[in-house]
Amino acid sequence: MSSAKADSVVPYIATWSEEHWDEHPRVVERPDGSGIAYPDEILADRDQRGVLWDRATSRPGHGKPQFARIHPLRQRRAMRKLLCQTCGNPADNTCHGVLWVLRDTGQPLTEHLLVSEPPICLPCARLSAKLCPALRKGHILLRAESFRLFGVDGLRYRTGHPAPVPIDHHVVSFTDPAIRWTLADKLVREIGDYTILTR
Structure with missing residues (x-):
């Protein structure tokens, strides 16, 4: 579990002030008109499905924690591998499903x-409910038996000149053609067959 000080918990998916990415990245339209790309794109800029992701440096523990800003690479890793959003270890997973706090x-x-919130482990669920201002206002603890990868949350673009034009931030499924025009910053799961534990 990361900590800025011995007595303060910093979620695994939080951003640190020494981690940077461009607030307004330069994107271009692909030559075949099929979506957006970086002009200097490298293999690591896209996931295995071909989705373009926000570029971000990774320096956890350096600088000050930015609790309200989610780090795209760590969020994506936690969602893909079902890791706890707070400590980065495996989330609580029993025969009744995976634990989420929303x-x-x-x-x-x-x-x-x-x-777009990754799952959580039981000790961190209790801790988060006490420490996170958003969760202190009200939270739901649930176990989900289905939790398929659905798509991404990100900034959608449309064709434009001289460059693609950003439209809005939205959730788009992997099967939606609009995903080729979306710069992703969060991985999204669809959870179902869930049981509410506390509300």
């Missing part, structure tokens, strides 16, 4: 939920 917005829950 902010309670007061809205009714649907049968399937799209989440």
Whole structure:
């Protein structure tokens, strides 16, 4: 578990002030018009599905924690490998499903939920409920038996001249053609077959 000081917990997915990425990255339209790309793109800029991701340096523990800003690479790793968003170790996973803690917005829950928050382990769930300001306002602890990778959350672009034009930040599924025009910063799972433990 990372910590800026011995007495303060910094979530694994949080950004540190010495980690940088361009707030307004330069993207170009691909020559065949099929989406966006970096003009100096390298293999590491895309995931195995061909999705273009925000570039970010990785220096956890350096500088000051930026709790409100999620690091795209660590968020993606935690979601893909089902790691705890707080400590980075495996999330709590039993025969009843994987553990998630979500902010309670007061809205009714649907049968399937799209989440960009990685799962959590039981000790960190208790700790997060006490320390995280957003969760202190209300949270839902649940176990999900289904949690398929759904898509990404990111900035969508449209064709434009001289460069593609950003439109909005949105969640897009892997099967949506718009994903080729999206610069991803979070991996999204669809969770279902869940049981609410506390609310």
